[in-house]
Amino acid sequence: MFGKLNASIIKEIENIIGKENIIEEKEKLVDYSHDEFSLTDIQHEPEIVITPTSSIKISEIMKIASKEKIPVTTRGGGTGLCGGCVPAYGGIVLSTEKMKNIVEIDEENLMVTLEAGVTLKEFYSEIKKKKLFFPPHPGEESATIGGIISTNAGGARAVKYGTIRNFVRGIEIVLASGKIIKAGGKIIKDSTGYSLVNLFTGSEGTLGIITQATFSVLPEPDSFITLLVPFLNIVDALNTVPLILKSSIKPLAIEFISRKIVSIAEQHCGKNWPSLPGEIFLMIILEGMKQEIEKHCEIVAEKCLEKGAIDVFIAQLMEKQEEILHVRSMVYEALKPVTVEILDVSLPPGKMVEHILFVEEISKKYNVWLPTYGHAGDGNLHTHIMKITPDGSLVNNWKDTFKEIRKDIIADAIHRGGKISGEHGIGLVKKEYLEMCLGADYVELLKAIKKTFDPFFILNPGKIFDPT
Ligand SMILES: Cc1cc2nc3c(=O)[nH]c(=O)nc-3n(C[C@H](O)[C@H](O)[C@H](O)COP(=O)(O)OP(=O)(O)OC[C@H]3O[C@@H](n4cnc5c(N)ncnc54)[C@H](O)[C@@H]3O)c2cc1C
Structure with missing residues (x-):
């Protein structure tokens, strides 16, 4: 289906971008065989990596790739979480690392x-x-x-x-x-x-x-305020979110996270989250003119207390706010060593609680820890499918069960009117659920669009759907 690179095609490419912008050494190609998705079995090395410096040069290379039907997978920072920049069919990885103006x-x-x-x-x-x-x-x-x-x-x-x-x-x-x-x-x-x-x-x-x-x-906004609001349980915490949004205050961010996850992130990064009671935290960031957001902060705190918050911690010093954010931003890295996969389903915000309770049931059914946290203000949730049980022992058969767990969670999100990806994309690992989510007619239309732009399927083949 695809052409193979040979010495004469590589020479043609070299004439366009120079030898210094081609990587062929085996030991360097491995760096371009993966993104941040945890499982190594989706990794695939390209035949070469190119680092062009302009659109004109990329255009010349694409003319060759089209003629020879060589797959071209574009790679940015390689931080994706669904195998998006993995060159699944080999060929060329086009890295934008030198296009930095x-x-x-x-x-x-x-x-x-x-x-x-x-x-x-x-x-x-x-x-x-x-x-x-x-x-x-x-x-x-x-x-x-x-x-x-x-x-x-x-x-x-x-x-x-x-x-x-x-x-x-x-x-x-x-x-x-x-x-x-x-x-x-x-x-x-x-x-x-x-x-x-x-x-x-x-x-x-x-x-x-x-x-x-x-x-x-x-x-740049005049000021930021970060509120950390502890609750006894997830239901109280998430039921507070619509109340805040209905009060006509739009926070920049509303996140939720459990104490257990916070503790792991604290240990990982050596920084401390403010000492607060409770099991679930809402992290709410307000941004705008100082006086206005101070007023908003009072209203948000009232709404939280009304809904069962057991305290409200207000961080106004930028240093303190950055410390809280730092702990939050370390969650993925902290959980990564025992993570099989991170999901990013997107739900109608009002359906989050039901979905999380469903995930808790799935966790019990498979005896796998499924820590769930994320973007409470917009319905985009991150469930990690872990290699460990809720009490920390290794799940011996995680390779057999994780796909079942993924399918159950994805199916539940779709059933509640959600989508399988709210921000990471489909990449290699979620394509088998695309039709379940969008329906056959929709996917057919997407494939027709793909064909119009890329009749030989050479651009990032194997992503979103399989080449046809
Ligand atoms: C710790 C951590 C935290 C993260 N947090 C978030 C988060 O909060 N929200 C979120 O949305 N994501 C998050 N991500 C995922 C990731 O950072 C995003 O998906 C990001 O957009 C990927 O950018 P990248 O440059 O690394 O792209 P890559 O991983 O290199 O590629 C991603 C996709 O984009 C395509 N691509 C890249 N550059 C181009 C281009 N120039 N032209 C055409 N296609 C291109 C690739 O082919 C691939 O399909 C997180 C990842 C990590 C590791």
């Missing part, structure tokens, strides 16, 4: 244009110098601009402003044919034909290669 910070229009390989960390730090703010915060700052657009990444700060999709205004893309297309621009409103910006957001490298993007940014 911040093209323009346009303060008049509040728009920033960047190359695809700029990391989130670099983006935040550059705009901070101009007192600008990019609200979305997918948890891993070594993710790249191309990666966060391609997965429509979310993170904790999506409650008030939404996911990456709400901020992408324009993109430059290289198609499988090598054509370079610019979609959108430095504009807020756009009803000019189908939106390729929206189509490419969340397309997981299967429709084209994003080489540049323009994002909306906001002025």
Whole structure:
């Protein structure tokens, strides 16, 4: 179905990007065979890795790849959690690691244009110098601009402003044919034909290669306040969330997490969460003008206490807030050694409690610990399927049971009107559930779109669905 690279094709590529932008050494290829998904059995090495430095060069390479039917898998920071940048069919990994220009910070229009390989960390730090703010915060700052657009990444700060999709205004893309297309621009409103910006957001490298993007940014907020609110149980904690949202206050983030998970994260990073009673915490972040958010903070605290909160801890010092966030951001790393997989189902927010109670039942049924935490303000939950039981012993047959557990949880989310991925994407590991979630007609339409953009299935084959 696919062509194979040979010395003469590699020479053609070398003539375009130079030897210094081709990696062929076996010991280096292994670094490009995986992302952050825990299981090693999905790893696959590419035949070569290329690190082009411009759209024009990518365009020339895509013309060759199209002619020779060579698979091309684009890789950003490799921080994905579903095998999205794994070159499942070998071929070329196109790494954007050398495309790091911040093209323009346009303060008049509040728009920033960047190359695809700029990391989130670099983006935040550059705009901070101009007192600008990019609200979305997918948890891993070594993710790249191309990666966060391609997965429509979310993170904790999506409650008030939404996911990456709400901020992408324009993109430059290289198609499988090598054509370079610019979609959108430095504009807020756009009803000019189908939106390729929206189509490419969340397309997981299967429709084209994003080489540049323009994002909306906001002025830096005057102040932040973080509230930590302990509850005795998950039901009280999550039932508080609609009450906060109905009070017309929109926090930047509303997260929930259990004491047990917090303790593991504390041990992992050596930092302490404030000492509070309770079993479940809501972490609520408010942002805006100081006086206004202080008033909002009082209202939120009242609503929480009304619903059974046993305390309200208010962090106003930035250092304290960062410490709390740091512990929260270490959760994935802390659980990783005994994690088989992290799920990211997205539910109608009102269905979260029922779904979590279902997950607790599944945990009992299989005697597997299924720690669940996440984005309480928008219904996006993270359940880790673990290799250990709730009391910490190793599950000997985890390789046999984890797919059953995954299927049960995914099926329950769909049954409650949810989707199988709220932010990580489908990648390699969730494609078998796509039709269960979207229906056959919908998937057929997606495949027709894929064929229009990539008739030979060479762009990131094996992701979202299998090549046909
Ligand atoms: C500790 C940790 C915390 C995380 N927290 C969050 C979180 O809170 N929210 C969240 O949404 N995600 C989170 N993630 C997942 C991950 O960071 C995101 O999925 C991120 O968007 C991936 O970006 P990347 O540059 O690493 O992409 P990669 O992993 O390299 O690739 C991801 C997908 O994007 C495609 N791609 C990459 N660049 C391009 C491009 N230029 N053009 C076309 N396609 C491209 C790839 O082919 C692949 O399909 C977390 C991951 C970790 C390890």
